[in-house]
Amino acid sequence: MITFESLGLSGKTLQGVLAAGYTTPTPIQAQAIPVARAGRDLIGCAQTGTGKTAAFVLPMLDRLSAEERRNGSRRARALVVTPTRELASQVEKAIRTYGTFTRLRSLAIFGGVGIQPQLKQLRRGVDVVVATPGRLLDHLGRGSLDLSRVEVLVLDEADRMLDMGFIHDIRKIVAAIPARRQTLLFSATMPKEVQALANTILSDPAFVEVGGRRNPAETVMQQVCSVASHQKMDLLYHVLDTEPVDNVLVFSRTKHRANRITRKLSKRGFAATVIHSNRTQGQRQRALGGFRNGTFKILVATDIAARGLDVDGISHVINFNTPNQAEDYIHRIGRTGRAQASGHAITFVAKEEERYLRDIERHTGQRLARKVYADFEHDAEAKNGHHRPSEQARKHTGRADANRQQGRHRRRKSVRGSQSARRR
Numbered sequence: 123m124i125t126f127e128s129l130g131l132s133g134k135t136l137q138g139v140l141a142a143g144y145t146t147p148t149p150i151q152a153q154a155i156p157v158a159r160a161g162r163d164l165i166g167c168a169q170t171g172t173g174k175t176a177a178f179v180l181p182m183l184d185r186l187s188a189e190e191r192r193n194g195s196r197r198a199r200a201l202v203v204t205p206t207r208e209l210a211s212q213v214e215k216a217i218r219t220y221g222t223f224t225r226l227r228s229l230a231i232f233g234g235v236g237i238q239p240q241l242k243q244l245r246r247g248v249d250v251v252v253a254t255p256g257r258l259l260d261h262l263g264r265g266s267l268d269l270s271r272v273e274v275l276v277l278d279e280a281d282r283m284l285d286m287g288f289i290h291d292i293r294k295i296v297a298a299i300p301a302r303r304q305t306l307l308f309s310a311t312m313p314k315e316v317q318a319l320a321n322t323i324l325s326d327p328a329f330v331e332v333g334g335r336r337n338p339a340e341t342v343m344q345q346v347c348s349v350a351s352h353q354k355m356d357l358l359y360h361v362l363d364t365e366p367v368d369n370v371l372v373f374s375r376t377k378h379r380a381n382r383i384t385r386k387l388s389k390r391g392f393a394a395t396v397i398h399s400n401r402t403q404g405q406r407q408r409a410l411g412g413f414r415n416g417t418f419k420i421l422v423a424t425d426i427a428a429r430g431l432d433v434d435g436i437s438h439v440i441n442f443n444t445p446n447q448a449e450d451y452i453h454r455i456g457r458t459g460r461a462q463a464s465g466h467a468i469t470f471v472a473k474e475e476e477r478y479l480r481d482i483e484r485h486t487g488q489r490l491a492r493k494v495y496a497d498f499e500h501d502a503e504a505k506n507g508h509h510r511p512s513e514q515a516r517k518h519t520g521r522a523d524a525n526r527q528q529g530r531h532r533r534r535k536s537v538r539g540s541q542s543a544r545r546r
């Protein structure tokens with residue numbers, strides 16, 4: 123059996139990972155850790171949920187803690203760049219967890235929060251910086267962060283950083299780091315833009331890949347549901363009524379729609395909250411914290427805001443709209459079925475979204491199962507063959523109301539929050 127010991131991790135890092143409760147490396151960890159420990163550059167093709175964070179954090183801590191004293195001045199020796207604030211803060215938390223037994227100091231740097239605390243910490247000195255590109259460049263511009271001692275550079279979720287238009291920022295950041303360094307690049311997908319970036323900033327990289335480049339985590343049951351656009355909200359209530367949902371992430375393409383969905387859910391007594399880029403950092407943290415601790419059972423999110431969310435136990439991902447990029451689909455459903463847990467992803471497809479569904483199926487090389495909620499009543503105008511409920515469903519419409527009542531009752535116990543959560 124592969125163990126963390128057998129991957130060659132040394133004392134303090136090993137102690138850290140074991141204290142975190144992990145005994146067996148995930149496949150990406152088993153492949154990436156030995157390569158990274160040997161000092162090689164690495165391209166890791168893995169989605170969130172595979173354990174990829176520890177795959178780069180552990181060898182990085184191992185390397186830095188072996189020579190903790192060398193850096194008397196405590197200038198940053200490792201830099202992790204992430205696309206979003208949430209991911210930066212999660213990665214930094216992982217560093218602190220796994221690095222409990224080292225004396226290394228880490229700092230998350232991102233925008234949307236005051237710069238003063240970051241400046242203060244930087245003056246005290248840090249060993250590892252985890253940052254989003256914008257605020258990182260701010261610090262470089264002010265001269266408050268010196269990257270001239272960086273030995274390890276990690277680009278996390280590189281595909282998403284390029285999607286978000288960070289390519290020039292990344293190149294500027296890379297230019298501020300010594301050429302003699304180890305570079306680790308992680309990406310859920312490998313479009314040619316990511317390859318091109320890797321070709322210019324990595325040197326003779328090893329390539330490790332888990333779960334197939336295009337296949338969403340195998341632990342996720344994936345289904346699509348045909349529905350007319352104007353009935354999506356009703357279908358959402360119906361799914362929440364009838365599925366054994368515990369913790370639900372609902373994706374919306376726009377911020378505006380995300381707000382509307384959340385308002386409607388809350389009005390019906392669901393404990394729902396929302397996260398998107400127009401919300402302040404404080405609002406986002408409260409939403410995420412409440413979702414993590416169970417105050418909110420439903421988190422409505424846009425793609426960018428949900429990127430890199432590490433919340434355990436998301437039972438369902440519901441795509442309120444069909445993602446128009448196959449990569450977004452993979453990222454979205456990767457929020458459930460994390461590590462070894464199993465999850466369920468349901469995608470709502472309106473007639474005008476069917477072409478996106480075809481793209482997703484082409485991209486993943488997999489036909490997604492069609493799900494018909496027999497007792498969900500589609501509008502007559504939608505019954506043009508595409509949205510028609512089954513014969514059996516129509517025969518049973520008389521029972522549908524009773525079923526819905528039962529479903530509602532179940533929901534009260536599951537996704538509906540406590541009174542206090544509802545009042546929030």
Ligand code: AMP
Nearest residue numbers: 144146147148170171172173174175461
């Ligand atoms: P990541 O892909 O890095 O976002 O990690 C996904 C989840 O897997 C996180 O909640 C980690 O805490 C968890 N995890 C990381 N490594 C392991 C491991 N070796 N065994 C079990 N769970 C792990």
